Amino acid sequence: MTIYNFSAGPATMPAEVIQEIKNDLPSYKNSGMSVMEISHRSALFEEIFQKAQQDMRDLLKIPDNYQVLFFQGGCTLQFTAAPLNLANKYHRIALLDSGHWAERAGAEAKRVGVKVDVLDSSEKDHYTKLPSLEKLQKDTYDYLHITTNNTIEGTAYTQLPNTDTTELVGDMSSNFMGQRYDVKQFGAIMAGAQKNLGIAGLTIVIVRDDLIGKVPNLPSMLDYQLFAKKESMFNTPPVFAIYAAGLVLQWLKNQGGxxxxxxxxxxxxxxxxxxxxxxxxxxxxxxxxxxxxxxxxxxxxxxxxxxxxxxxxxxxxxxxxxxxxxxxxxxxxxxxxxxxxxxxxxxxxxxxxxxxxxxxx
The missing domain is CATH 3.90.1150.10 (Aspartate Aminotransferase, domain 1)
Incomplete structure (x- = not known):
């Protein structure tokens, strides 16, 4: 009997990718080492890393003035990292409450002293619709946070809110690579890999250059500027998860993007x-x-x-x-x-x- 896995994450992966992982496990590229054993400082992994990053840029049409950073800790950690790095002028963000993960993002921002204004919520409708945005007050917010796809509630933005007066930050975990968004419309994007991109343990952050490096003395593992400078290698990255994501990215290219x-x-x-x-x-x-x-x-x-x-x-x-x-x-x-x-x-x-x-x- 064929098994079809409808899990919300960790989720089903392409059969071709699983087969390739199986083939690579004993000895990656005839190195005598499993892909789980290779050093993150080795030429073997450098090739994996650079190709994965470039394939992601190609698939998402990421402009050159955006960093592509590989983190651990899931988007839950990014709910802290984003306000620490980006809410540096007004120390205030706007949020559209579309469900559980939007609420979590707001709660984590508050924990680090950032003011969170919920501009609209669809809680009264049991989150069966998306909250709306009529206008954003100018010179008030460092950014607007949205969850582009609400995994639990089953809603998703097709048309993005108009954020001419501030930056847009998107938690894109569950439809990352699953539908087209224009990266240029976002100041930053965060996404866990375990839905469309591979296995749990890897988190992607795409952030525009001019938004980072403005806050000194951030915790190292949350510092976008430091991770950009170190090419996501401040410490040992999730080697196997990046390798798996790289295979999925290549599969996506082969499927038509x-x-x-x-x-x-x-x-x-x-x-x-x-x-x-x-x-x-x-x-x-x-x-x-x-x-x-x-x-x-x-x-x-x-x-x-x-x-x-x-x-x-x-x-x-x-x-x-x-x-x-x-x-x-x-x-x-x-x-x-x-x-x-x-x-x-x-x-x-x-x-x-x-x-x-x-x-x-």
Whole structure:
């Protein structure tokens, strides 16, 4: 039985990449050393690192005046690092509260003494829509923080907020490389790798040159300027995670790049949303214009039935569709490596479940 992993992260990876990792594990490039053993100061790793960085620049069309930094600690650490590095003029940031991870970003900024103004929140709508931004007051904020894709709640920005009067900082973890955004519209982007880019342990920060190096005596592991100067090698980087990300980046290039991935993700999510919108048992609660391409949230309205769906799906090889504990229901994460066939199998299963359920009731 084929297993399709719909986990929100760590998530499914391309089969070709897993096979290449398997081949490289005993002896990377005939070095006699596993890829897990090579030094981060070696020529072997330098090649891995430089190629991964360049492939990312190519795929995302990152301008030359932006740094690409490789961190550890996930975006949770960046919720601290970003305000420390970037909130250096007004010590005040704006935030659009679109769910759990936006709230977490605001809470961490407050911990380091930065004032956080929530300009709009969709909490009253149970985060089934995105908050809106009418205008930003000039000369007030160092930046506006948004979560481009809300993994838990199943919403995503297609049109970015208008931030002419301040910088835009995006937590892009769960749709990074999954749909096209213009990097030039952001002052900084942060993204964990464990969704679309590889394995847990690596975090990407893309930040414009003129925004960094303005705060002295930052903790070294949180200092964007220091990491830029040291080419992300201030300490031992996550070697294996960078290697895995490099393979995924090459796979993405071979598949046709970000625009092709977005096209496929729209096809996959469209197939599932079309079924949900016509179902008498299942419902996709997020309003259509704000729906995520990569994290499809759906419910029956009955937690007991939801649990039956999750259990029976797993028995059919459709694993990890249980919704996040904060919202319940089900969630299918359709990242780049999830094949269209996996979504077809999920839709067929849901159709059969509904048919059998309605037949009994």
């Amino acid at each position: 970000i625009d092709e991935m977005e096209h496929r993700n729209r096809q996959k999510s469209g197939l599932l949303y079309d079924f949900l919108d016509n179902s008498k048992l299942f419902e996709a609660p997020v309003i259509k214009k704000d729906r995520s391409l990569t994290n499809v949230v759906f419910v029956t309205g009955n937690p007991e039935i939801d649990q039956q769906v999750v259990s029976q799906a797993a028995e059919s090889g459709l694993v990890n569709i249980k919704g996040h504990r904060l919202v319940g229901g089900m969630r299918a994460s359709l990242y780049n490596a999830m094949p269209y066939e996996g979504v077809e199998h999920l839709v067929d299963f849901l159709k059969n479940f509904e048919k059998n359920y309605r037949g009994k009731h």
